[in-house]
Amino acid sequence: MTIRSIVLAATCAVFALTAAAFAQDATEKGLEKYRQMLKADPWSNPGLLDVDRGEALWKSPGGPNKVSLETCDLGMGPGKVDGAFAQLPRYFADADRVMDVETRIIWCMEKIQGFKHADLIKNPHPAGGKPVGDRGAIATYVASKSDGMKFNAPDANPKEKEAIALGEALFWRRSSTHDFACASCHAASGTRIRLQDLPELADPKEARMVVGQWPAYRVSNAHVMTMQHRLLDCYWQMRMPRLEIGSDVSVDLIAYLVHNAKGGEISAPGLKR
Amino acid sequence: MRMKALIVAVAALSAAPALAQDKPSSARLDAMIKAAFPGAPADWQSRFVGDETMKECSDAHNTPAKATDEAIEKRERAKIKYPADGKLMGDWKAGEKLAQSGYGFRFTDYPPKQANGGNCYACHQLTKAEVSYGTVGPSLLGYGKQRKFAEADVKAVYEKIYDSNAVLACSVMPRFGANGVLTIDEIKDLVALLMSPDSPVNK
Numbered sequence: 001m002t003i004r005s006i007v008l009a010a011t012c013a014v015f016a017l018t019a020a021a022f023a024q025d026a027t028e029k030g031l032e033k034y035r036q037m038l039k040a041d042p043w044s045n046p047g048l049l050d051v052d053r054g055e056a057l058w059k060s061p062g063g064p065n066k067v068s069l070e071t072c073d074l075g076m077g078p079g080k081v082d083g084a085f086a087q088l089p090r091y092f093a094d095a096d097r098v099m100d101v102e103t104r105i106i107w108c109m110e111k112i113q114g115f116k117h118a119d120l121i122k123n124p125h126p127a128g129g130k131p132v133g134d135r136g137a138i139a140t141y142v143a144s145k146s147d148g149m150k151f152n153a154p155d156a157n158p159k160e161k162e163a164i165a166l167g168e169a170l171f172w173r174r175s176s177t178h179d180f181a182c183a184s185c186h187a188a189s190g191t192r193i194r195l196q197d198l199p200e201l202a203d204p205k206e207a208r209m210v211v212g213q214w215p216a217y218r219v220s221n222a223h224v225m226t227m228q229h230r231l232l233d234c235y236w237q238m239r240m241p242r243l244e245i246g247s248d249v250s251v252d253l254i255a256y257l258v259h260n261a262k263g264g265e266i267s268a269p270g271l272k273r
Numbered sequence: 274m275r276m277k278a279l280i281v282a283v284a285a286l287s288a289a290p291a292l293a294q295d296k297p298s299s300a301r302l303d304a305m306i307k308a309a310f311p312g313a314p315a316d317w318q319s320r321f322v323g324d325e326t327m328k329e330c331s332d333a334h335n336t337p338a339k340a341t342d343e344a345i346e347k348r349e350r351a352k353i354k355y356p357a358d359g360k361l362m363g364d365w366k367a368g369e370k371l372a373q374s375g376y377g378f379r380f381t382d383y384p385p386k387q388a389n390g391g392n393c394y395a396c397h398q399l400t401k402a403e404v405s406y407g408t409v410g411p412s413l414l415g416y417g418k419q420r421k422f423a424e425a426d427v428k429a430v431y432e433k434i435y436d437s438n439a440v441l442a443c444s445v446m447p448r449f450g451a452n453g454v455l456t457i458d459e460i461k462d463l464v465a466l467l468m469s470p471d472s473p474v475n476k
Contacts, residue, residue, distance in 0.1 A: 162297075166305065169297045172334050174327040175306070176320040177378045177454055178447040179438075181331065185409065193395050193407045239378040240320060241313035249309035 034271070047140060047217035047269030050132055050224045054141025057134050063113025072108035074101070074142060085146035086266055089255045091157040098163040100254040102139045102228045103246040109135065124245040125229040132215075132224040139226050140215045143268035151212060151261050160255070163248075167256025170249055171202065176239040182253070184238075196273070204260045211261035213270025220273055227254055299328065330443035337442060345442035352451040353435045361431045361464050368466030369473070371459055372399055378454070389454050391434075391463055396446070399466070400473040410446060417468040418475040427468050434460050 037044070058069045058081070074084035075092070089100040095107055109115045126132050132140065154160060171182040185193060186201040200206040215226040225233075231250050232243040243250055306321045313321075326345050329337055337345065355361070374390025376382060393399060396409035399416075420426040433440050435450030449455040455463070466472050 165295075166297050166302070169302055169331075170305070173302060173306075173331045174323050177452050179323075179327055179330075179445075179452070180447070183335065184445045187335075188409070191407070191409045193409065194405045196407075198409070235310075236379050236381070241310040241317055241380055244309050244311055247309035248305045252305075 045217055045269060045271055047215070047224045047271070048144075050137040050140045050215075050217075051144045051269065052141075054137035054139070054144075057138050058141060063109060063115045065112065065114035067113060069105075069108050069112060069138070072105070072112055074104055081142055081145045083146055083149055085143045085268070086149040086152055088153060089160075089163065089251060089258060090154050091159045096159075097248075098159050098251055098255055099246075100227065100251050100258075101142055102135060102226055103251055105135050105138050105142070106246055121245050125226075125232060126223050128221045128223070130223060132226065136215065136224060136226045136229070140224050140269050143215055143266065146266045147268055149266050151208075151258055151264050151266060153255070153258050153262065155259060163252045163255040164259045166248070167252035167254070167259075170253055171256055178239050180238040182234060182238075201257055201260060204262070207257060207260035208262075208264025211257050212264050212266040212268065213272070215268055216270035216272045218272045224269055225272070227257075299332075326438055326442075330438075333443070335443040335445070342442040346439055349436045349439035349442075349448065349451065350432075352448075353432055353439060354450065354457065355431075356457050356461060361427050361461060362468060363458060363461030363463075363465045365462065365465040365469045365472040365474075367459075368462035368464070369400075371455070371463055372466060373403075388459070391449060391455055391459070393463070401476070402473060413467060413474060416474055417470065417472065420468075422468060422470055422475075427464060430467055431460060431464050434463055 058072075061068050070079045072078065073092075073094075074081065075087055075090045076084050085101055088104065089098050091098050092104065092107075099107065106117070106120045109120055110117050120135065124133060124135065126136070131137075155164060171186075174181045174184075183202065185191075185198050188198075189200040189203065189206065191198050199210045201211075214230060215224050217223070218225045228243075228245045228250055231253055232245075235241075235243045303322055310317075310321065323331065326349060329341050329345060333341065371388075371391045372393035374387075375392035375395060376387055377385070377389030393413075394403055394406045396407040398406040398408075398412040398414050400414065416430075417426070429440075433446075434455075436448045437444040437446035438448055438451075447454060450457065450460055467474055469475070
């Protein structure tokens with residue numbers, strides 16, 4: 001160990017102790033500064049690479065049928081992408097169920113492009129450091145086309161009402177070996193796990209601030225993480241098995257979160273720690 | 274109790290249900306959960322359907338009526354098992370390791386490569402040395418010292434860790450002993466971390 005490394009280590013230790021109370025603030029301020037810099041230079045979020053890739057995937061012929069997704073109806077008519085994300089999840093009569101953006105893209109990739117459903121839902125999320133998959137990139141593109149708009153998912157249809165109510169019940173549902181529910185971490189304001197702040201997602205005020213940041217480029221994972229992936233991550237922590245993408249549980253939880261976030265601004269792709 | 278009554282009152286006042294909608298049946302939710310986690314190992318099936326306490330807490334959004342509240346605490350208290358030799362304190366150093374570790378029961382933790390952790394720091398401040406602590410639970414810094422290392426408090430904290438819901442119905446803290454996350458010996462180590470005069474918690 002060199003003198004310099006000892007001094008460095010000692011300095012770090014002193015810093016860690018004296019700055020203990022401010023560590024959280026400093027981290028959060030640093031991240032906020034990073035976000036501000038990204039806003040000043042809107043082209044610097046690495047997630048934008050996936051927006052571009054998603055756009056190319058949307059417009060290019062693909063799948064066994066060698067056709068693009070440009071006839072895919074995201075709820076506002078075939079091929080209409082602008083503003084579609086701001087009105088998802090919603091009920092789709094052709095599928096007779098409520099769908100979030102990713103579940104709808106899977107549906108279109110299956111019905112229009114001819115992919116097999118089983119292939120589309122197998123290992124759907126990237127490992128750390130690996131880029132988000134095609135479906136995730138397309139979802140990131142679609143979300144970016146509602147950037148700056150406000151969440152306004154329809155809720156008049158009985159199936160939409162039902163999905164939101166089921167999502168709320170699931171949010172409070174305790175499971176598995178640790179009794180955890182989404183509510184264990186996300187039903188109180190101003191708390192954190194280790195140094196990570198926890199939004200109170202049952203409260204519309206806080207939901208409006210954070211839900212619109214997904215899909216987000218997650219710096220610690222070095223890839224874009226979609227909302228379906230984020231939910232799987234929560235269930236992992238809750239000691240549950242792998243949540244199936246597009247399952248009613250995942251869709252209804254998203255319907256509930258987006259309902260709480262109604263009126264909140266979409267800022268996608270976001271940037272997370 | 275007063276705190277809880279206040280929470281109930283506030284919840285009642287602000288309880289504007291998302292939308293007018295019948296409360297989903299538990300059978301419906303059970304079926305949804307089962308379908309959403311296909312391919313789970315057979316011995317994981319019990320994780321899908323919670324026990325009576327979990328169901329009551331979920332249904333009441335963690336603020337059950339007084340009678341249910343008391344029934345939960347009584348039921349959970351009956352689950353607490355004590356060490357055969359009656360000694361409730363183990364080794365605080367082993368306890369500190371358990372407090373740091375969040376290992377165990379996640380789908381990436383199979384086959385198990387180490388003992389389960391208690392992950393206390395995720396939610397609690399415990400020592401001055403560890404600055405990365407959560408605030409979901411109260412700070413436990415100086416826990417034993419504040420209680421003058423009293424015998425009664427040693428027993429109380431053993432019970433709290435073994436089954437948090439025996440002390441506070443619908444606590445968000447896991448029932449470490451009752452749910453088989455930690456062994457009796459591991460819980461003793463955590464009790465020592467909180468209640469031993471030598472522990473960094475009390476320095």
